[in-house]
Amino acid sequence: MYMPDFAYHAPESLNEACSLLAELGEKATVLAGGTDVLHKMKVGKLAPEHLVSLKHLDDLRTIRHEPGRGIIMGALTSHNAIYTSKLLQERYLSLPMAAHTMASNQICNMGTVGGNIVNGVPSADLPPILIALNASIRLVSTKGERTMPLEDFFHGSAETVIAPGELLADITIPDQPTTGSTYMKFGLRRSGALAVVGVAVAVTMDGDTIRDARIVLASASPTVMRAREAEDCLKGKKVCDELLEQAGSLASAASRPRDSIRGSAEYRRNLVGVLTKRALRKAIDEGHV
Numbered sequence: 001m002y003m004p005d006f007a008y009h010a011p012e013s014l015n016e017a018c019s020l021l022a023e024l025g026e027k028a029t030v031l032a033g034g035t036d037v038l039h040k041m042k043v044g045k046l047a048p049e050h051l052v053s054l055k056h057l058d059d060l061r062t063i064r065h066e067p068g069r070g071i072i073m074g075a076l077t078s079h080n081a082i083y084t085s086k087l088l089q090e091r092y093l094s095l096p097m098a099a100h101t102m103a104s105n106q107i108c109n110m111g112t113v114g115g116n117i118v119n120g121v122p123s124a125d126l127p128p129i130l131i132a133l134n135a136s137i138r139l140v141s142t143k144g145e146r147t148m149p150l151e152d153f154f155h156g157s158a159e160t161v162i163a164p165g166e167l168l169a170d171i172t173i174p175d176q177p178t179t180g181s182t183y184m185k186f187g188l189r190r191s192g193a194l195a196v197v198g199v200a201v202a203v204t205m206d207g208d209t210i211r212d213a214r215i216v217l218a219s220a221s222p223t224v225m226r227a228r229e230a231e232d233c234l235k236g237k238k239v240c241d242e243l244l245e246q247a248g249s250l251a252s253a254a255s256r257p258r259d260s261i262r263g264s265a266e267y268r269r270n271l272v273g274v275l276t277k278r279a280l281r282k283a284i285d286e287g288h289v
C-alpha cells in the first residue's frame with residue numbers, strides 16, 4: 001500500500017520538538033522508531049498531515065545512573081540498546097531479558113521504549129517489567145513537565161493520559177531494595193511473538209520471607225495491570241509452593257482477558273496463573289533483579 005502524503009519535520013532539540021507539536025496540534029504525529037506509526041500509515045489506519053521525527057534528540061537515547069535517583073533511560077532507547085546495556089545488565093537484568101523476548105532484530109533496532117509505552121497496548125512487553133520495578137515517567141511540553149508512576153499512564157486499550165503536544169522524555173527506575181525480578185512471556189512462537197500473556201514480578205526477600213511483591217500482567221486485561229490481591233497475599237509470608245499457587249490463582253481471578261486469535265480468555269486466565277507462580281519462583285530462587 002502507498003503511504004499518504006505528509007510533511008516531515010526533524011527538530012534538533014526537545015524544546016524545538018515541543019514547540020512544533022504545540023503549533024501543529026492534532027495534525028501532527030510523533031515518530032520515534034516508526035515500527036507502529038509507519039505500519040499504521042501503510043495500512044491506512046493513520047494519515048497524519050505532519051510527522052515529527054525525534055531522531056535528532058540524541059539526549060533521549062542515553063541510559064545513565066544518578067545516585068539517589070536511579071537509572072534514567074531516554075524514551076528513544078531502542079529495544080536492542082536495552083538488551084545490550086551493561087548498566088542494565090548489571091542492575092536490572094530482567095529488563096534486558098524482557099527486551100530480548102521482543103520482535104525481530106530489525107524491529108528491535110528501530111523500536112523504542114517510548115513508543116512501546118505510548119502505544120498503550122496491553123500486549124507491550126516493556127511496561128510490565130518497568131511497572132514491577134516501580135518506574136516513573138517524565139512528560140514534557142511547552143507548558144512544562146510532569147512526572148508520574150508509569151502504572152498511572154495507562155487508561156484502557158491503546159488509551160493513555162498523554163496530552164496533545166506532550167512528549168515522553170524519559171523513564172526512571174528508582175534505586176530499590178528489590179532482591180529478584182523477572183518477566184515471563186508466553187507467545188505462539190519460541191521468540192519474537194507478541195505476548196499471549198506476560199507476567200512481570202519483583203520481590204523483596206528477607207531470608208525466606210517475602211517482604212514485598214509486585215506482579216504486573218500483560219495481555220490479561222484491556223490495559224497492563226497490577227495483580228494487587230495476589231501481591232497482598234504474599235507479603236510477610238514464608239515462601240512455599242502453596243503460597244505461590246495461591247498468588248497465581250488470585251492473579252488469574254483478577255485478570256480480565258479477551259478472546260482473540262492468539263488465545264481464548266479462558267486459556268489466558270490459565271496462563272496467568274501458571275506464569276505468575278513460575279515467575280515468582282524464578283525471581284525468588286535466582287535472586288537477581
Ligand SMILES: Cc1cc2nc3c(=O)[nH]c(=O)nc-3n(C[C@H](O)[C@H](O)[C@H](O)COP(=O)(O)OP(=O)(O)OC[C@H]3O[C@@H](n4cnc5c(N)ncnc54)[C@H](O)[C@@H]3O)c2cc1C
Binds near residue numbers: 111113117195
Ligand atoms: C513485526 C512487529 C513485531 C512486534 N513485536 C513486538 C513485541 O514482541 N513486543 C512488543 O511489545 N511490541 C512489539 N511490536 C510493537 C512495536 O514494535 C513496539 O511497540 C515499539 O516499541 C514501538 O516503538 P517505536 O519507537 O517504533 O514507536 P513508533 O511507531 O515511532 O510510535 C508508536 C506510538 O508512540 C508515539 N510515540 C513514540 N515515541 C514517543 C515519545 N517519546 N513521546 C510521545 N509519543 C511517542 C507515536 O506517536 C505513536 O503513537 C512489534 C511491531 C511489529 C511491526
